[in-house]
Amino acid sequence: MQTIVERHPGLTPPDRRAELLREPGFGKVFTDHMAMAWWRDGEWTAPRITPRRPLALDPAAAVLHYAQEIFEGMKAYRTEEGEVLLFRPEVNAKRFARSAERMAMPQVPEALFSAAVEALIRTDRDWIPSGEGSLYLRPFMIATEAFLGVRPATEYLFCVLACPVGAYFKGGAKPVTVWASTTFTRAAAGGTGAAKCGGNYAGSLIAQAEAIRHGCDQVVFLDAAEHRWIEELGGMNVFFLVDGTLITPPLTGTILEGVTRSSLLTLAREEGLKVEERPYDFETLKADAASGRLTEAFACGTAAVVAAIGEVRHAAGAFAIAGGVEGPVTSTLRRRLTDIQRGQAPDPHGWTRRVQL
Numbered sequence: 001m002q003t004i005v006e007r008h009p010g011l012t013p014p015d016r017r018a019e020l021l022r023e024p025g026f027g028k029v030f031t032d033h034m035a036m037a038w039w040r041d042g043e044w045t046a047p048r049i050t051p052r053r054p055l056a057l058d059p060a061a062a063v064l065h066y067a068q069e070i071f072e073g074m075k076a077y078r079t080e081e082g083e084v085l086l087f088r089p090e091v092n093a094k095r096f097a098r099s100a101e102r103m104a105m106p107q108v109p110e111a112l113f114s115a116a117v118e119a120l121i122r123t124d125r126d127w128i129p130s131g132e133g134s135l136y137l138r139p140f141m142i143a144t145e146a147f148l149g150v151r152p153a154t155e156y157l158f159c160v161l162a163c164p165v166g167a168y169f170k171g172g173a174k175p176v177t178v179w180a181s182t183t184f185t186r187a188a189a190g191g192t193g194a195a196k197c198g199g200n201y202a203g204s205l206i207a208q209a210e211a212i213r214h215g216c217d218q219v220v221f222l223d224a225a226e227h228r229w230i231e232e233l234g235g236m237n238v239f240f241l242v243d244g245t246l247i248t249p250p251l252t253g254t255i256l257e258g259v260t261r262s263s264l265l266t267l268a269r270e271e272g273l274k275v276e277e278r279p280y281d282f283e284t285l286k287a288d289a290a291s292g293r294l295t296e297a298f299a300c301g302t303a304a305v306v307a308a309i310g311e312v313r314h315a316a317g318a319f320a321i322a323g324g325v326e327g328p329v330t331s332t333l334r335r336r337l338t339d340i341q342r343g344q345a346p347d348p349h350g351w352t353r354r355v356q357l
């Protein structure tokens, strides 16, 4: 696909870039360019790489009023050989298309999605950290039509940003403490829980704030109907190891289907673990943690990859999981996944895609 490249007239000087890359954190440092395509008159323009700059948006743009917005999150890794690898980008493209459909937005064809992402990586390749870091890519789409009536917009912007990132959790793979919210829910049957849309996050921030107030890192949401079944974290899927069986909640429409989740299910089966996608309720979690049947728990997603859960707090108390230390299955699965992502292990499933630089 033809991509127009408008290079930044004032690139970040190499020494300043090196300084920014030393401790980029997460989502704070951005590269010099971005990718954009517009949906007008029922079709997409060709992708265009431009200098990263503020958007000119009409204040009546539909996204600002009715939140027609979706996004993706993926990473590009620099291998020891200096190649750049994306991890299952076609899965992100397909999920973006499903999110678009749910939010009554036009789908971005996979070819356009890939062309935009890869052209941005190529243009800003000097920003890809080596070692532990990676280049986090944030494709998103917003409704730009200036119109206050309530109906799907007719004009959209598809845009991709890139951020060099370090390790998500400062201080390495320290187990996280999660807050089980019984006040707030994230998604209900028939709602938008399975779509990666900003609105889901807006609605979850108050619960995340509640979690932080209780000294927790993340919130774990229970189902909306019974406040009983464990669904997922604010932005990560969740796994439990009970009697040697790896359990993760099933995709019933209220859970976001993570690329990390699906990859870990495959790797766990390869490790010879019994794996079950089935409902698991909070009372059973408490009982299994108390009896010792629950030996590990972890959350997973592109940004943090795999984060052990060491403690669960809730309105009526708190309990530790496996003494609050990361277990061997959690460590093994993280290692197996990150080795493939970084091109340090064979990739029998063809999950990585090399970016032509």
Ligand SMILES: *Cc1c(COP(=O)(O)O)cnc(C)c1O
Pocket (backbone or CB within 6 Å): 073, 196, 232, 233, 234, 235, 236, 237, 256, 257, 258, 259, 260, 261, 300, 301, 302, 303
């Ligand atoms: C993005 C996201 C995940 C994780 O998905 P990955 O593809 O593994 O990054 C999990 N839950 C929610 C709500 C998300 O938005």
